[in-house]
Amino acid sequence: MAGTLYVCATPIGNLEDITFRVINCLKSVDIIAAEDTRNSIKLLNHFDIHTPMTAYHEFNKYDKAKALVNDMLNGKNVAIITDAGTPCISDPGEELVHQAAEAGITITSLPGPAAAITALTISALPTRRFAFEAFLPTEKADKKERARILEELRTETRTMILYEAPHKLKATLKDLSKTLGDDRRISLCRELTKKHEEAIRITIGEAVAKYETEDPRGEYVLVIEGRDPSDIAAESEANWNEMPLEEHMEHYLKQGLSEKDAMKAVAKDRGVSKRDIYTQLKT
Template sequence: MSGILYLCATPIGNLEDITYRVVRILNEVDLIAAEDTRHSIKLLNHFDIKTPMTSYHEFNKVDKAKYLVGELLAGKNIAVVTDAGTPGISDPGEELVKQCIEAGIKVVPCPGAAACINALIMSGKPTRRFCFEAFLPSDKKERALVLEDLKDETRTIIIYEAPHRLLKTVSLLLETLGDRKVSICRELTKTHEEMIPTTLSGILKLYDEEDKTPKGEYVLVIEGKSYQEKKEEEISKWEEMSILEHMDYYLNQGIQKKEAMKMVAKDRGISKKEVYKECIQED
């Protein structure tokens, strides 16, 4: 009988945020797969956990996952931990889970802290609908594609960023999305935890005027584009052509005149009477 893979969330700052369940699981499993054993040993020592560890990180995630799957199939129970937060979120745990599922191994989440959720709930931004982008891609072309997709995103957007890339990323977001409202969260659950409600341009101004150097891990919670703004943008695109040109656009697709008039009126946010009047004048 194969063992179980436990995904154990660890504190993102305050050590008191670990759960009783995670401490118990880390004590009971046969092995702990840690993103950075040098970092995780501090956590284990704090809770007097003696379970052996092995490294499992971005650079060995595929081959090491195969090894760990083998150990699980042999009956060992293994816990995977990231440096901070929930395994599988912006870390190599995702690959291990995928291989375990393919091998028919049971995967059990042991929930706890996640920076993205903590930032969202303290941001003051809408929480019902949100998208999590984690770190933007390092590849320039791929990053541009992601940013272009986010331009019309109506959900609240959550992005992680390292301090040395913060201002460059904010500049790119400002250039692509416009000057959106944003809550910038830093050092969550740590001594110097900070949340500043501002705008994308306000972030740049803050660090420029105060000559501050970004420090700590950042989470940006950005407002989505409003439906009203999207509607106004769509209408403005149609207004670049005349009503008659707009009619021809649909008529040339074989759409009946009466239906085309309805579609033109809807596109432009005007009444069918206005479209009809313009068409009568032309006739």
């Protein structure tokens, strides 16, 4: 009978945030797959957990996942933990869960801390709808992909959540300033759940200025205000109005719309009546 994969959330700072259920699970499984065994041993020792660990990280995630799936198919129960927070969220655990699911193994999640959600709840920004982007690609690794994602974020109307390391924070804030503008509200959350926890609620422009004279410290979660939908509509209308009317009509006619429906669509884009479009086309 196959074993089970337990996705176990661990503290992001304060060790008291671990759940009783996670502690009991880590004590009872056959193997703990840990992102960094040197880091996780501190957690296990604190809670008197002596279950064998194996390293499962970004650089061995495919082959190690196959080995762990094989263990579970042979009846062993496996718990996966990350260095801090919930596995699979910007974490190689995603691959193990994928392979386990493909093999028909039972997977269950033991909920707990997640830096993204923790930061969102103290950001004082809208929480009903949000987009999690994790770490942006570095300029050195993939400059084009970084630029593409930043451009997508420019028109994102939901609250956005990014992760950033202290030594890359200044560059990321400058890129956000160029793409999103200086007036957008941002909450810079650092040292979450720890003694020096802080949520700095300012604008992107103010954040850039702040770190011109200060060195960032600690891991950051950036919670950024989404764009006002009315601003996007106004920008889109302005772009349509810059296009020649005939070209605008041709845009919809090529999509198979009738002349009448194309005029209706053009009128909506430009914020005028269909009669105005008809009159301009006939003059």
